[in-house]
Amino acid sequence: MQRLSLILLAVLFWSCQEEVILPLGTKSNKIPTIEAYWTDQGSFNDVKITLSKDYYDSTEVVAISDAEVFITIPGTDKVVPFRYLGGTKSYKPTNPLEKAVVGETYRLNVRWRENVYISEGVMLEPPKVDSVTWRFEEKRPFRDEGYYVKVYGRIPFNKDNNYRIRVIENDTLKNQRGDYLLFDDTFGLAFFEAGLELGYTFKEKDRVRLELFRLNRDAYEYLNQLVNLLFNDGGLFSPPPQNPKTNIRVVSGNPEVLGYFAVTPVLTRSLLIQAKYD
Secondary structure: HHHHHHHHHHHHHHHHOOOOOOOOOOOOOOOOEEEEEEEHHHHHHHEEEEEEEOOOOOOOOOOOOEEEEEOOOOOOOOOOEEEEEEEOEEEOOOOOOOOOOOOEEEEEEEEEEEEEEEEEOOOOOOOOOEEEEEEEEOOOOOEOEEEEEEEEEEEOOOOEHHHHEEEEOOOOOOOOHHHOOEOOOOOOOOOOOOOOEEEOOOOOOOOOEEEEEEEHHHHHHHHHHHHHHHOOOOOOOOOOOOOOOOOOOEOOOOOOOEEEEEEEEEEEEEEEOOOOOO
16 A cells, blocks of 8 residues: 555656646737837937747747837927837937937827837936945855945935836846846835845946836836746746736727837946955
């Protein structure tokens, strides 16, 4: 009887190790995916339009280069045209000096074949960044040895507190699933004045660039859902993967579109990690 029990346990254990491939749907007609930023810094103003891929598709992303892209201000005659640049595989303003102004509402317009898409966002006032510091820490349990960076600032707003920090290390954007540094005021914002520590280490002579965005809520929610998708491991208790909810609206044509439009101020800080100090 004991031997039979051991055999049954072995069979159960083996069955738990079986790899399961989810039978996800595929689409013969790919969906346009738009990633657009309109900011107060000309170099960040950019619209990328690509065709979607199936979940398990590892082929190269296909860029859409023949769309008509422009920004308007509702209620005015203002039009900011964009043009496609092969070098960046994205659309940039024809006039690079054009940029967002605090308080204005901006509308993204994309026309591709029979499809028309729009999205709107309000340019919000930026928070304050007072300083960025770094400090060397010895190795401890659950904490690697290295230089840790802290950002100190002030957020004096009572609403629309939705933020993202992007980190560029030695000219490489940290863009893995754990690198989407998103925060809002759900648990207050006092931690920002006390110093917001980035969650990973740097080495001496690393060049680090930080970019802080203040987002409209719909763009922030899109990124939140994207992070949840990236952390979905396909396990037994994980929900089926699904696309984040877009803030882009279909006016005509294909009823589906993916991606998001972000109207946001950008604060940047650059630093060179130097010898440790107390």
